[in-house]
Amino acid sequence: xxxxxxxIGLVIAGVALGAPAGALASSKTSFTISGGGFGHGIGMSxxxxxxxxxxxxxxxxxxxxxxxxxxxxxxxxxxEITVLLDDGGLSFSGATEANGWDKLNASRKYGALxxxxxxxxxxxxxxxxxxxxxxxxxxxxxxxxxIGLGKYRGGLVLRPDGSGGIQTxxxxxxxxxxRGVIAxxxxxxxxxxALEAQAIAARTYAVASGAVSADYDVYPDTRSQMYGGVSAxxxxxxxxxxxxxxxxxxxxxxxxxxxxxxxxxxxxxxIQNVWLGTSPTAWLKGVxxxxxxxGGNPYYRWKVKLSLTSAADYLxxxxxxxxxxxxxxxxxxxxRVINAEVVGTKGSTxxxxxxxxxxxxxxxxxxxxxxxxxxGTIKSxxxxxxxxxxxxxTTTPxxxTTTTSTTGGxxxxxxxxxSQGGMEVTGDVFPVxxxxxxxxxxxxxxxxxxxxxxxSSGGAYTVLVSAFGSYRVIYGGTVGPTxxxx
Numbered sequence: 001x002x003x004x005x006x007x008i009g010l011v012i013a014g015v016a017l018g019a020p021a022g023a024l025a026s027s028k029t030s031f032t033i034s035g036g037g038f039g040h041g042i043g044m045s046x047x048x049x050x051x052x053x054x055x056x057x058x059x060x061x062x063x064x065x066x067x068x069x070x071x072x073x074x075x076x077x078x079x080e081i082t083v084l085l086d087d088g089g090l091s092f093s094g095a096t097e098a099n100g101w102d103k104l105n106a107s108r109k110y111g112a113l114x115x116x117x118x119x120x121x122x123x124x125x126x127x128x129x130x131x132x133x134x135x136x137x138x139x140x141x142x143x144x145x146x147i148g149l150g151k152y153r154g155g156l157v158l159r160p161d162g163s164g165g166i167q168t169x170x171x172x173x174x175x176x177x178x179r180g181v182i183a184x185x186x187x188x189x190x191x192x193x194a195l196e197a198q199a200i201a202a203r204t205y206a207v208a209s210g211a212v213s214a215d216y217d218v219y220p221d222t223r224s225q226m227y228g229g230v231s232a233x234x235x236x237x238x239x240x241x242x243x244x245x246x247x248x249x250x251x252x253x254x255x256x257x258x259x260x261x262x263x264x265x266x267x268x269x270x271i272q273n274v275w276l277g278t279s280p281t282a283w284l285k286g287v288x289x290x291x292x293x294x295g296g297n298p299y300y301r302w303k304v305k306l307s308l309t310s311a312a313d314y315l316x317x318x319x320x321x322x323x324x325x326x327x328x329x330x331x332x333x334x335x336r337v338i339n340a341e342v343v344g345t346k347g348s349t350x351x352x353x354x355x356x357x358x359x360x361x362x363x364x365x366x367x368x369x370x371x372x373x374x375x376g377t378i379k380s381x382x383x384x385x386x387x388x389x390x391x392x393x394t395t396t397p398x399x400x401t402t403t404t405s406t407t408g409g410x411x412x413x414x415x416x417x418x419s420q421g422g423m424e425v426t427g428d429v430f431p432v433x434x435x436x437x438x439x440x441x442x443x444x445x446x447x448x449x450x451x452x453x454x455x456s457s458g459g460a461y462t463v464l465v466s467a468f469g470s471y472r473v474i475y476g477g478t479v480g481p482t483x484x485x486x
Contacts (some may be wrong), residue, residue, distance in 0.1 A: 008245040029308040029373040031325065032478045036265025037292070038299035038363040040274050041336055043067065043259035044201055046186055048268075049194045053293020059196035063249055066268065067258060073250040074198070081177040081206055082157065082216040083095050083227055088165040091147040092156065097139045098122060099132050106140060108148065113159050134159045137171075143230055153180075153229040160213060169216045170229070175245055175277070177227065178203045182237035184226035185260075190295070195240035201258040204248040208255035225260075251283050258276070263299040264289040265366045273332030274365065276352055286333035299363060303478075308371060314359050318351060319344030325371035325430040326356070336365040343430070370478040374427035425471055425483070426462040429455060434476045439463045442470040442482075 037045075044066040052062045060072050091111040095104045104110065104122075110129065120136045122129040138144065139155040146152060146168065154172025161167040167445045181202040182188070182195055202225055209224065211217045218224035226232075249256045257269075271284040293300040306314075312323040321344040329350070330338040337353030353365035425439055432455060439451040453463035455475075465471060473480040 030481055031306045031308045031311040032370045032372070033304040033306075033360060033362060034368050034370065034478060035304070035364060036300060036335065036366040037100060037263045039261025039263065039364065040259065041264055041269035041286075042262065042271050042274055042366060042376060043268065044197065045262070045264040045268060045289050045292050046198070046260060047193075047263045047294055047297040048289040048292040049197050050190050051294030053191040053193035053197075054294055055291060057193060059200060059244065062193060062197040063200060065287065066255060067249050067293075068287065068355075069282045069283050070249050070251050070256050071254070073246055074246045075174075075203070075207065075248050076246065078174040078246055079207065080154070080171055081174050081218065081242065083170045083177065083218050083220050084167070084212070084216045084324065085146060085149055085152070085170050085220060086159040086168040087163070090158065090166045090168050092138065092144055093147070094140050094142065094144040094151070095138045095156075096141055098130065099137055101130065103309055104129070112136070112158055112166050114166050118160065118472055120158055120160075120166060150228065157215075158448060167215065174206060175241060176201065177206060179238050179241045180226055180227050180229045180232045182232075182240055183234050184228040184232040188236045192236070192243070195237055196244050199240045199244045200247050200249060201260050203244070204255050204258040204314050205260075207248065208257045220391065229407055231420060249283075253391070256283050257303070259284065264313070265300060265364065266290070266292050267334035269332045269334045269336050273336060273338055274354070276338070276354065286287060293438045302363060303363060304360065308373075313363065315342050318342040318349040319347060321346030326369035327431040328368060335368065337367050339375065340369075343479040369431075370476060371430040372427060372475055372478065372480045374473065374483070375430070396476050422463050424462055425453075425465060425473060427473070428459045429461065429475050430459050432457065432459045437461045437463065438474040439465060440472050441465070441467065447472065
């Protein structure tokens with residue numbers, strides 16, 4: 001599968017489709033993905049936690065909402081955590097010991113070289129300071145500065161990385177690790193209850209998720225959770241860590257894996273509906289998330305707009321004939337897609353929601369899909385049917401000629417169909433989720449609803465309008481392209 005580029009925020013103009021032989025027609029099609037949230041949707045929504053804290057919920061109340069059937073316990077004793085920092089080259093300062101040899105100078109910068117045979121050499125200023133068997137443990141009395149990465153509490157564990165370089169792992173007490181996670185995961189300006197809920201969730205995840213490998217417990221990024229070391233610490237987040245020291249989320253007396261993510265779009269999801277094939281988990285069930293749209297959440301609702309040709313390219317091999325669109329077949333407890341059908345004129349394929357998320361590079365599986373086609377066909381006389389006429393007071397032209405017009409390469413087409421019928425806006429939609437379309441006209445810089453039309457069971461619509469101007473169709477909350485009729 002070739003690499004895909006994330007599409008969120010892009011609006012791509014429609015592309016013209018070929019007209020049937022013998023017809024004078026203009027046809028353009030748009031493909032819109034309407035979605036909500038950012039992240040997998042399992043467990044605690046961070047924007048939702050912000051909203052709960054703004055409504056005066058405590059850290060434990062927030063956690064109990066997102067992780068059902070759990071309690072808050074205290075971890076004793078607190079373990080150490082190992083975090084993979086880097087694979088490759090390495091230099092550092094602030095160290096005082098190497099494998100117990102206490103002759104390192106904390107003010108000196110040392111480089112570490114993989115010299116083979118399971119050994120690492122430390123050098124500084126062109127001078128060797130010894131060759132050590134691995135794993136090489138580098139310790140200090142405060143912080144170690146890993147050049148190019150940042151400062152870290154605890155110490156370093158160095159090993160050959162298998163490619164001639166060095167694997168660098170930060171080993172440190174759990175509470176120091178949590179201090180380096182909170183602000184890397186959540187803005188430190190957020191209320192204390194939200195920061196404390198994040199601290200408890202981060203601490204619990206670290207001890208409950210299981211070691212990534214024999215050499216380290218967690219990654220420093222979204223593969224586990226974000227970790228920035230000392231540079232990520234703030235006064236507010238360090239207070240949150242201290243206020244919740246040792247506290248974890250438990251289910252049946254054991255640490256519960258506390259997944260969390262950015263935004264739910266208004267409803268979290270049960271784990272088995274996102275990571276398909278995973279067994280249900282008592283505390284990772286989809287729940288309403290009433291305050292997710294807090295703090296100016298930019299991910300609460302989003303849209304991706306493509307031409308149908310571009311969408312067809314992303315979905316190549318999943319349909320036969322011409323792509324019609326995508327029909328959602330099953331969702332979870334939230335609108336997240338479990339499976340859907342990629343529909344072509346000659347053949348279709350079932351796909352999972354996670355597959356579609358990967359193909360389009362969207363922010364979540366909280367998605368719906370709308371294809372809108374608009375076209376104008378030259379004909380003389382007659383009127384369209386199945387619509388409510390434009391009630392604008394502008395006089396309808398009486399010429400019997402017919403015209404088609406678009407602006408800016410966009411997709412709606414309106415046509416004047418003779419002195420008896422005024423003009424039509426006509427097209428098709430897929431999938432059919434509503435039997436009604438709305439037509440708006442741009443009046444005085446504002447969009448004004450001027451007509452409504454019916455959608456057939458096959459998705460076709462025709463709407464009569466009665467004035468020159470710019471029009472757009474709205475279908476199922478999706479705004480179609482604009483056309484100027486003149």
